[in-house]
Amino acid sequence: xxxxxxxxxxxxxxxxxxxxxxxxxxxxxxxxxxxxxxxxxxxxxxxxxxxxxxxxxxxxxxxxxxxxxxxxxxxxxxxxxxxxxxxxxxxxxxxxxxxxxxxxxxxxxxxxx
Amino acid sequence: xxxxxxxxxxxxxxxxxxxxxxxxxxxxxxxxxxxxxxxxxxxxxxxxxxxxxxxxxxxxxxxxxxxxxxxxxxxxxxxxxxxxxxxxxxxxxxxxxxxxxxxxxxxxxx
Numbered sequence: 001x002x003x004x005x006x007x008x009x010x011x012x013x014x015x016x017x018x019x020x021x022x023x024x025x026x027x028x029x030x031x032x033x034x035x036x037x038x039x040x041x042x043x044x045x046x047x048x049x050x051x052x053x054x055x056x057x058x059x060x061x062x063x064x065x066x067x068x069x070x071x072x073x074x075x076x077x078x079x080x081x082x083x084x085x086x087x088x089x090x091x092x093x094x095x096x097x098x099x100x101x102x103x104x105x106x107x108x109x110x111x112x113x
Numbered sequence: 114x115x116x117x118x119x120x121x122x123x124x125x126x127x128x129x130x131x132x133x134x135x136x137x138x139x140x141x142x143x144x145x146x147x148x149x150x151x152x153x154x155x156x157x158x159x160x161x162x163x164x165x166x167x168x169x170x171x172x173x174x175x176x177x178x179x180x181x182x183x184x185x186x187x188x189x190x191x192x193x194x195x196x197x198x199x200x201x202x203x204x205x206x207x208x209x210x211x212x213x214x215x216x217x218x219x220x221x222x223x
Contacts, residue, residue: 031209042117042201042215043157050209058210090156094209099145099164102203102211104156 003027006091006105012113013078013085021076021108023091031096032074036060037088046089049074050096078110086112116140117204119214127222132189134217136202139183146178147203148187150196151216157201161187192221 004025013019023032031050035043045058049068063082068074074093078085088109094102117138126132134148145164149157163169163176163185175188185204189196199216206212 033211035213040121040215043213045210045212048210092211094211096209098205098209099162100209101147101159101162103159107156 004091004093004103004105006108008108009106011108011110013110014113016080018077018079021089023074023105024072025093026072027093029093029095031094033092033102034066034076035090035092037090043090046076085110116212117202117214119202119217121215122218123220124217125220125222126192128192128194130192132192132196132219134187134200136185136214137183138204140206141183142207143204144207145205146185148176149201149203151199151201194221194223197221
């Protein structure tokens with residue numbers, strides 16, 4: 001089945017730890033995106049990538065890092081510099097050309113303990 | 114100024130009624146427009162896309178776009194309790210970045 005897979009579904013982080021959220025797609029999409037969603041809020045763009053080995057900061061990139069070494073994969077690292085990381089993290093992908101939709105993975109819920 | 118604005122609701126309609134959801138956007142050169150449905154605790158699911166002015170119908174859903182007024186709407190006919198969710202409006206710019214509104218919460222009352 002084609003789709004976007006995020007793992008893990010739930011993640012707990014201790015203060016001061018870095019954690020990495022996985023996002024893999026087999027849709028042959030060029031563009032991939034990371035969003036953060038807080039309760040009762042919309043989606044805020046963290047990072048996006050239009051092609052392999054290239055990515056751009058979104059509106060709230062501070063405290064996060066990404067890599068795009070393969071077309072299929074776009075992992076997000078939440079670093080200790082992110083002071084309020086508890087949120088629902090969503091990965092999406094699209095063909096990257098005009099007038100194409102974005103599809104989402106099932107999300108990772110990160111909690112700081 | 115927010116890129117995409119939606120009335121957060123909550124919007125309540127009786128079963129079988131028409132639900133009307135509205136969205137405005139600030140960037141005049143926005144390219145594409147989407148409606149996503151998000152159930153509580155789940156990820157957004159695409160339900161409609163619209164790229165040119167006018168109406169687009171898909172089953173019980175109709176999306177309406179007016180680029181001159183920078184306005185996009187979603188009508189849900191014959192609303193069902195299973196339509197109860199948060200509806201997110203999304204807009205792309207020339208760089209293919211997707212910007213989302215904060216969502217409108219819809220409750221369909223049986």
